[in-house]
Amino acid sequence: MRLRLILVGAGHAHLEVIRLNSVMPLGNIEIYLISPSDYQYYSGMFSGYTEGLYDEDDIRINLRELTNKCGVNFIKKSASRVFPERKKLFCEDGAVYPFDLISFDLGSKSIPPEFVHSQVCSVKPNFQFVEQINEIRESSTPLVVGGGAAGCELALSIQAYKNNREIKGDVRIVTADKVLSSSSNKTSGKIKSLLERSGVQVWENERVSDIYDDYIETSFNNHIHHSGLLWLGGPIGEPIFQLSNLAVDEKGFAFITDALQFEKYSFMFGAGDCVTLRSYPNLDKSGVYAVRQGPILFENLHRYINNQPLQSYEPQKKALYILSTGGEKGLLLYGKFSHHSHQAWKLKNKIDTNFMKKYK
Ligand SMILES: Cc1cc2nc3c(=O)[nH]c(=O)nc-3n(C[C@H](O)[C@H](O)[C@H](O)COP(=O)(O)OP(=O)(O)OC[C@H]3O[C@@H](n4cnc5c(N)ncnc54)[C@H](O)[C@@H]3O)c2cc1C
Numbered sequence: 001m002r003l004r005l006i007l008v009g010a011g012h013a014h015l016e017v018i019r020l021n022s023v024m025p026l027g028n029i030e031i032y033l034i035s036p037s038d039y040q041y042y043s044g045m046f047s048g049y050t051e052g053l054y055d056e057d058d059i060r061i062n063l064r065e066l067t068n069k070c071g072v073n074f075i076k077k078s079a080s081r082v083f084p085e086r087k088k089l090f091c092e093d094g095a096v097y098p099f100d101l102i103s104f105d106l107g108s109k110s111i112p113p114e115f116v117h118s119q120v121c122s123v124k125p126n127f128q129f130v131e132q133i134n135e136i137r138e139s140s141t142p143l144v145v146g147g148g149a150a151g152c153e154l155a156l157s158i159q160a161y162k163n164n165r166e167i168k169g170d171v172r173i174v175t176a177d178k179v180l181s182s183s184s185n186k187t188s189g190k191i192k193s194l195l196e197r198s199g200v201q202v203w204e205n206e207r208v209s210d211i212y213d214d215y216i217e218t219s220f221n222n223h224i225h226h227s228g229l230l231w232l233g234g235p236i237g238e239p240i241f242q243l244s245n246l247a248v249d250e251k252g253f254a255f256i257t258d259a260l261q262f263e264k265y266s267f268m269f270g271a272g273d274c275v276t277l278r279s280y281p282n283l284d285k286s287g288v289y290a291v292r293q294g295p296i297l298f299e300n301l302h303r304y305i306n307n308q309p310l311q312s313y314e315p316q317k318k319a320l321y322i323l324s325t326g327g328e329k330g331l332l333l334y335g336k337f338s339h340h341s342h343q344a345w346k347l348k349n350k351i352d353t354n355f356m357k358k359y360k
Pocket residue numbers: 008009010011012013034035036037039040041043044046047077078079080105106107108123125126127150151153154232238240271272273274285286287288289290322
């Protein structure tokens with residue numbers, strides 16, 4: 001009898017598993033991808049789309065085409081719960097899928113439960129991105145909550161879009177710490193001055209305490225006017241693992257081993273933002289790690305099926321990030337090193353377009 005593998009979510013690592021299956025098929029196994037959308041949108045190019053440098057088709061992968069080409073079945077649904085003991089996956093519409101092996105790469109969400117979703121735009125799940133950003137970039141005073149890499153990038157890109165089209169008003173950004181707080185003071189100062197020079201108003205060390213239709217209240221009782229709110233306050237786990245009584249960290253991400261397996265269930269694998277490696281609990285939630293996990297996940301699925309010892313994944317010590325800062329310029333970050341130029345943006349554009357070509 002053929003084994004059944006279910007891939008839940010079309011995150012970076014699963015895209016690679018699907019692609020590799022067309023090069024060296026996993027064997028006598030039927031593979032299903034479950035995804036709530038026909039497309040996977042690539043966050044590395046969100047800033048370029050926002051600014052107007054890329055079209056929608058440039059930043060998304062057609063999952064029906066990819067799975068069809070690679071011998072994988074596609075199911076357009078959202079998974080809601082897994083019952084490991086019964087080896088069954090439940091979807092939001094009540095459909096149930098039995099499996100022999102399962103892997104999760106379903107990303108994260110970003111809006112904390114205390115705020116009502118209708119008041120806030122979110123770029124997660126990522127297939128909502130284009131609709132949300134198209135609306136917010138046209139509005140007069142959009143407010144970005146969160147001063148991490150994603151928040152800074154999108155604030156700069158929305159401002160660049162407005163500047164290029166002479167749309168009145170400025171972008172605002174509010175962050176509980178300083179901007180790019182995980183980088184050095186020098187880098188954080190650099191991005192702050194780039195934000196301010198482009199016309200973005202920055203509030204640092206202020207937390208959002210309440211959200212109203214056209215303003216927010218901060219922890220210092222400041223009222224900041226907005227015409228739309230984009231929440232990028234850091235990733236939170238999707239509820240599926242908690243609902244399934246699996247071991248999760250304080251943000252709801254499922255714990256996995258270095259072999260990318262769930263701790264209690266060796267037939268369950270995971271990769272990307274939705275999981276936390278027990279050996280590296282503080283690793284950033286970032287696409288660069290999810291990408292590197294792809295080939296290891298594929299190899300380990302292959303080895304598991306063939307009863308061979310599994311490989312360990314070890315995250316790179318330093319990761320390269322290039323933030324698009326508007327006007328085809330990029331801020332390259334590598335450890336303590338940072339560099340701002342057109343060349344940095346060109347490199348980012350090359351890395352991102354090459355990534356997309358692999359799956360088109
Ligand atoms: C604006 C922005 C810019 C960024 N830029 C970068 C960057 O330049 N470099 C970088 O390394 N990181 C970047 N990141 C972070 C990066 O987006 C994430 O770390 C990365 O996308 C995580 O990849 P993943 O493989 O975990 O899943 P994702 O890419 O998030 O994909 C998960 C998929 O699973 C689907 N899914 C969700 N729930 C379910 C469900 N219940 N059932 C089935 N499918 C489901 C989703 O719809 C989605 O298609 C950026 C983030 C943002 C917001």
